[in-house]
Amino acid sequence: MPLRRILVAFVLLCAAVTAQADGVGDLEAFYNNVDSLSAQFEQEQKDDSGQTLQQASGTFLLSRPDRFRWEYTAPYQQVIVSDGETFRFYDVDLAQVTIRSIDATLQATPALLLTGGAALEDAFNIVSAGRRDGMSWVRLTPRADDTDFQEVRLGLKDQVPSVMELDDNLGQTTHIRFSDIELNPTLDESRFTLDIPDDVEVVDGRGMNGQGR
Template sequence: MPVRRLLVFGLLLLAAPFAQANGVDDLEAFYDRVDTLTADFEQRQIDDRGNVMQRASGIFVLSRPDRFRWAYQDPYEQIIVSDGNVFRFYDVDLAQVTVRDIDATLRATPALLLTGGAALEDAFNISAAGNRDGMSWVRLTPRADDTDFEEVRLGLDDQVPAVMELQDSLGQTTRIRFSNVEINPAIDDDRFTLDIPDDVEVVDGRGMNGGGRR
């Protein structure tokens, strides 16, 4: 190989690490270009020894800002819906719906962090976490003390979230992998509402006094 070609090749190798994607920049690009999103997800809960404790799967529907539907379909059915103001959690097996305002604590949940907005930096400390498995990564640590996890790691592929890893205080990790992602599809508003059957108990946790039951 001629000396000049060797020199150019060597310079390209030296430049490659600096050309790698930055996770924070990719996350900002995602927020800039994505208004709606639909995806399938697979979730695994892994203990501190790497053993898989639980598996689940379902669908995720997002409409920024602050609206989403996170629906577990297998092995159990649970639906988590935000209409931008109210957060509803429906456990089908328990026949119970819990209703809460979207406060600062709920803004630090995994689904809501994908909605972005000004509240994201209020809820999380955000930093780049390098490149791994062909993805750029972001590390998000909740500012609030009363969350269920200590750290979230978000892997982006082509500026779209592909993997989310949630680390709790017990050393357990919940790993969520997204697939069949569709960017900016038309989504009906009724995807962000919840039809509650009459025989389902509703626990309303909104307001200063903790709400009540239906």
């Protein structure tokens, strides 16, 4: 093979390797440099034919490690809160709160995927997925078979998560786009707790039957 072709092939290979490393590198930079985050989000769920099933929006707060508040404000009200040990899901319309441990809920919400840590690496294979739409992408596939998602794709812009795509086991895809992102804001610890009204049913999935408010 002529030297020129070898050189061109080498340059192309280096470019491919660099692109391959972008996603994971940007995600690692996010984990290393960002301890807290606040953002707005818009969420759209589509079926396997691309038809829109549901749209929602709300706010997202993150305080690493493992603390977050994912709150839907339209068209319904739901609050998903983690204090680092316990996960609470409050459905306002149903007047019901479900309590679970963090370990048992890793696959249950996209918010927890952004907290990172060893638990995430234990649950998912994480690889770079090139560049698309001006973002570097990361692909996460679950290591276990009994999970909620078949695949998660995370798009990062300037080393900050901007878009998340989640493929579930029903062939549906959820698209989440973040906006008004603020990095490392000061967040009060009370934002990661949940005051449960007395008239709300509590379902404690930790086996404590109604305790743990």
